[in-house]
Amino acid sequence: MKLRYFFLTYLFFISQWAWSQEGPPEGWSIGVASAYDRSPYQGVGFELKAFPLFSYKMGRFWLKGLSPSLQVISHDEIDLGIFLKPELFGTGYEAEDSLFLRGMDERKGSLLLGLEARLKLDRLKLEVNIEQDIYDRHHGRKAQVFLGSGIPLNLFIDSIPFTLFKLSLGAGYYSSAYNNYYYGVKPSEATPDRAVYSPGSSISLLLKSSIMVKITKDFTLTIGYANEVLGREVKDSPITNGNNSDAYSVFLTYSL
Template identity: 25%
Template sequence: MKFRLTTSVLAAATTLAPLCSQALEAEANPREGFGLGLALMSEQKPYRNVDNKLEVWPMLTYENRWLRVAGPGVDFKLGKSGSLSYALTASFSREGYKASDSSYLDGMDERKDGVWLGGRVTWIHEIANLSAAWRGDASSHSKGQKLTLGAEHRFSVDKLGITPRVAAIWQDRKYVDYYYGVKASEVRADRAAYAGSSTVNGEVAVRVDYRLSSAQSVFVDAGVTLLGAGITDSPLVSRSTVGALRLGYLYRF
C-alpha cells in the first residue's frame, strides 16, 4: 500500500460518488460559511496490479446562497421549486492512469483525469433525498458522459448521524472506451484489443458523522462500487467491485 501526502483540496469528504451525498445533505440542511479539515482516504482502482493508495487530503468547503464549493467540486445554485432544487455543477475527477502505475499497464498511453460540467436536480423528502445528475467531460479527454441517480436518508440520534445511500451511474461508450479500452497500438500477447461499451455501475455506501461541537465534526465514509460489464470485460480490469474508505475531521467557521 502506498502513502502519499498531497496539497490538493478534497471535497468535504461526504461523498463516495462525486458530490452525491454531500450535495444532497447540503440541500436539506444548508449552512453558509467556510469549513476546513483533513481526510484520510483509501480507494481501490479496478486496473490489474495497481496498488491501493492511502492518501491524506486537506479539505475546504464553502457555501452561500448561490454557491457551494466542496474541494474539487463547485455547485452554482439555480433556485428551488417546491421540494425540488436545481444546480449547475463543475468537478474534477481522478480517474486516469499512467503506464508506470503497474507492470500490466506498460505500453498503454496515459489516460488523463477529467473536468466535468453538468447539472443536477434534487428532490428533498422526509423519506429519502433523491437526485439526478448529468455530467459531460469538459476537458475532452474521453468526450464522455455520465448520468447518476442517487438516494439517501440521514438518521440522527443526538450528535450522531448515519446516512446510508445508493446510486446507479450510467457511463457512455466514449467514457468506458477511453479509460478501459485497449487500442490496436496497445495490444500485446497478454492484452487483447478492447472497445468499451456503455455500462451502469451500482454503489452502496454509508456515512457516519459525529458532532464534537457546534463547529467541529468527525466522520467515517465507506462504500463499495459494483462495476458494470462494459468495464469488467476489459482486459485491463481484474476485479468486479472496488471499495473506498474515508475518515476525516471538519471545522466549520
C-alpha cells in the same frame, strides 16, 4: 504519493463531504481526511492517503474543493444546480502505475459540466447527477441516481451528541465513449496478454454510507464508505481486475 491520486481521492471526499453534511453554514469550512481505496485497474490495488479539505458557501454559490456549483432552484422539496468538476489530475492512470499497464498510453482526467437535482420524498431523498466532458478529452458522459435516507442515532441513545447515519443505494451510467477511453485497449497498446478492447456503455450498482458526529458546534467527524459494482463492459476489460471499486473514509471538518 502521486499528484494524480491525491486529486482523485480529494474529489471523492469532497463529494462525500457534500453528501454527508447537507446545508453547511455560510462561509469557510476546513478539514483533514484520510482515505483507503481500491483501484479497478490491474495491479494497482489499495492505497492509503491523507490530505486537507476546504469548502466555501455564500448564498447559492458553493465551492467544494476544486468544484464550484450554483443552485438554480432551491425549495423545501427540490434543489436543482449546475457545477463544474475539474478532474484534470483525478481520473485515469499512468503506465508506471502497474506492470499490467506497461505500454498503455496515459489516460488523463477531464473537465466536466454537471447538472444535479435532489428531490425529497417524505423520509427518502432522490439524487440525480449528470456529467458531460467539456474538455474534449473523451466526449463521454456519466450519470448517477441515488435513493437514500438518514437516521439520527442520538434519538435512540440520549448520551451521544447529534449523530446521523446515512445510507443510499443507486445506479451509475457510463457512456461508451467514457468507457472506451478509460478501459479500452487500442491496437497500438495490444500485446499477447492484452487484447484490443473497445467497451460499450455500462451500468454499475452504487452504495454510499456515512456516520456524521457533531463533536461540537463547529467540529464534525464523518466516517464514510462507498462501493461501486462495476458494469460488465468494464469488468471484461483486460486492464481491470474484475473487482468492485470501493473506498473507506475518515475526515474531520471545522466551520470557521
